Amino acid sequence: MAEDLHHPSKQLCVVKETKPILLKPTVNQSTHNKIKLFQERFKQEAENLVEISREHDQISNLYTCFEKEGQLYWVREWVEGQTLTQWEHPVEPGMIVEILRQTLLVLDSLHNRGILHLNLKPSNIIWRKQDSKVVLTDFGILKEITGHFPLDLQVDPGPRVIPFSYRSPEQSKGGRTGPFSDYYSLGLTMITLMMGNAFEQFKRDFAYHGEMRWRQYIPEVNPVLADILDQAIHYDPRHRFRVARDMLVVLQEVPIEPSTT
Structure with missing residues (x-):
């Protein structure tokens, strides 16, 4: 969290520091060219x-990005x-249906512009207080770009990642991504939101079996909604x-159940 001292209203913003680029000990012209690219x-x-x-x-404003001493920063x-x-x-x-509907409309605008989010998960979807709208934040551009570069230009891997991930299988393997990658992450996000306390057991089972068997944890889920989510998280992007x-379109077929709150 930061305050923009150059803005008349001293507006609040978020500054995010990306992981640093690490180079092998031998730095040659080829490596420098890759850094430039x-x-x-x-x-x-x-x-x-x-x-x-x-x-x-419904996309959090990205004010600027800049580089300083080898670090890349976002200000949003x-x-x-x-x-x-x-x-x-x-x-x-x-x-869940309402969050899906709003998020898909935002993704539709992004994808029509050729922009992918590639980092959809519960922590990157904000329910805005003032108007009860979904706002998407923290796009996964840096990870995606870095994944296409050879091994002598790397991003610091940081701590070991837990087996469970909202990233699509093709992202995890460094394969070709597309709108289908965002639908996978969104579908999995909605599934985990409905699990409640069962989520931790689901993660343990996933780590052990490596299979996305989730319906047993939410037996009361509407079958139409379940079918939509199953298609969204299909292992094969096709x-x-x-x-x-x-x-x-198919989301409109899901009956809206009365709120229990």
Whole structure:
């Protein structure tokens, strides 16, 4: 959290520091060229995000990005509200449908511009306090760009990652990504939100078996909604939804259950 001292209103913002780029001990001209390509690609993608975040009300504004002493920094809007991680779980099906609907409309706008989120998970979806709207934040551009570079240009891996991940299988393997990758992460996010206390057991079972068997943890889930989510998280991207609009159409068939709160 930071305060912009150059802004008349001293507006609050979020500064995010990315993991540093590490080089092998032997730094040659080829390596320097790769660094330059990385920086140019990063800048280009960041500029695209700055532009679309200004145009779309449900994407947290990216004010700028900059490099200092080998570190890359994002400066984005602070959104007053709660991330879905902070919500009381399990989340009721009616709210799941509403979150899905709003998020898919945002993704539709992004994908039509050729922009992928690639980092959808509960902590990166904010329920804005002032108008009860979904706001997407923290795009996964840096990880995606770095994954396409050879091994002598790397991002610090940091701590060991737990087996469970919201990233699609093709992302985890460094394969080709597309809108289908975002649908996978979104579908898995909705599933885990409905699990409540069963989520920890689900993660343990997933780590042991490596299979996305989730319906047994939410036996009361509406079968229409369950089928939609199963298609969204299909291991094979070819069997997932083609575009966000396709998922929105079938989502209309899910009966809205009365709220229990």
